[in-house]
Amino acid sequence: MGSENCSYVSFQNVQKTYDGEVLVVKDFNLDIAQGEFVTMLGPSGSGKTTCLMMLAGFETATQGEIFVDGVPVNNLAPHKRDIGMVFQNYALFPHLTIAENLSFPLTVRKLPKHEIEARVKRSLDMIELPQVAGRRPGQLSGGQQQRVALARALVFEPKLILMDEPLGALDKQLREQMQYEIKHLHERLGITVLYVTHDQTEALTMSDRVAVFNEGVVQQLASPTELYEAPANSFVAQFIGENNKISGTVATIQDNHCDVTVGNHRVKAQPVNVLTTGKPTTLSIRPERIKINPNPDQCDNRFEAQVLELIYHGDHLRTRIQLMDDDQFIVKLPNASEPLKIAKGDAIKVGWNSKDCRALDAISSL
Ligand SMILES: Nc1ncnc2c1ncn2[C@@H]1O[C@H](COP(=O)(O)OP(=O)(O)O)[C@@H](O)[C@H]1O
Ligand SMILES: [Mg+2]
Structure with missing residues (x-):
């Protein structure tokens, strides 16, 4: 062989x-x-x-x-x-x-x-x-x-x-x-x-x-x-790099798209290893793929959030936000030439594209 x-x-x-x-x-x-x-x-x-x-x-x-x-x-x-x-x-x-x-x-x-x-x-x-x-x-x-x-x-x-x-x-x-x-x-x-x-x-x-x-x-x-x-x-999403995790339930699946219910919200995602509707899933989104105050045409997922903490890392700003029920949601904002106009306590809009949001097997400990 x-x-x-x-x-x-x-x-x-x-x-x-x-x-x-x-x-x-x-x-x-x-x-x-x-x-x-x-x-x-x-x-x-x-x-x-x-x-x-x-x-x-x-x-x-x-x-x-x-x-x-x-x-x-x-x-x-x-x-x-x-x-x-x-x-x-x-x-x-x-x-x-x-x-x-x-x-x-x-x-x-x-x-x-x-x-x-x-x-x-x-x-x-x-x-x-x-x-x-x-x-x-x-x-x-x-x-x-x-x-x-x-x-x-x-x-x-x-x-x-x-x-x-x-x-x-x-x-x-x-x-x-x-x-x-x-x-x-x-x-x-x-x-x-x-x-x-x-x-x-x-x-x-x-x-x-x-x-x-x-x-x-x-x-x-x-x-x-x-x-x-x-x-x-x-497991791989958690082990390699940082990711935000959101628990939800698969509402619809069609080819490369799925809708996931999270409380009163709907999140559009890419189905990876979820097979059927009604099943729990964990959504995974990299912190650097999240946009703050995005235009409606930039992202097909948009939510209201609140800034809880800003930590300066030199090349990027690490931002902890309250999003849906999660107060540990992390957004990494690159330190580009435009200064960022956000402060602790601000109400902001966040958005991400469904292609950057992967619907994976549910993590039970979440
Ligand atoms: N010589 C050995 N005798 C008995 N158990 C062992 C021995 N070597 C490793 N193990 C056990 O096998 C498992 C895998 O170990 P190991 O291959 O060393 O993992 P890793 O290199 O990924 O840390 C562990 O649970 C370890 O305790
Ligand atoms: Mg070893």
Whole structure:
């Protein structure tokens, strides 16, 4: 089966239980093309690391098959899979120098000495740290150690590299810098990457595609743009970016349009995973898609609201408003050249287009 499609990595109907009862991974399917950067994004405990470990060979799948380059790897020892790995805690050998740490995967693979030396030098140049060859990991900053860990995963030139929250221990600025470094390295080397994170920004900025994970199930597998613009369900809408949520009942559905009853109001929306009238739904609208004091011809949804709070964020103004029964409704107004003429307590009109308002499965806790 695996060799029939052109994917480089293929998880097929993979399940995993540690205790024989609870499935921490349920029917996992994922195909990754050669050279692709795919991220598994999900909350802690959702089964991401377990999937990586099964691919690397440190855990066995309870059910299903995993293929790498068309070859089933379920019964292949980890060191025979030729996969590079990077973890959050760097996992460098503390008593070895950086050069020795980098040589290690090559010595294990019995490469000739001159080849090892050349590759170690090349990889230190690649991470722009040629001066640290003789130091030990403890003498390096966190960011430098993580770059060395990355170089060590790449030094034996694997075709596939797995990264499990590799930037989790770094501070925000360094993390953002490393995101670009990893992304550029991926583009330059054309290597296939499976990346794990619980940080949505990291997933959106680095990946070709993102698999959003929850409770061992992929909720949506799509490009970053599609995940943000067209979340397939309420979990994805809540997990990726910020959204306003309104509970209502589906009144009518016709093709790409639905009307949703919210108290005494009607909201026009785009039906996503609501099927029948009379059913509860949660509407999802991004805060930056809401217009204040819109012209009637700008938006097909228009309501009265009241400004409760204004918070200045430099590039935008974050506005909390009372809309229908909701006093936590957020509108993000860009700080454009026109000054905004609204103040706390003002009665305003707000509007949005039905295409920016997605009718999703009802969230019961609302
Ligand atoms: N070695 C293990 N033995 C038993 N349970 C485990 C083991 N590793 C992970 N789990 C459990 O499996 C679930 C998924 O864990 P994990 O794959 O680490 O999730 P994530 O990486 O998304 O945080 C969790 O409930 C976790 O407690
Ligand atoms: Mg994990």
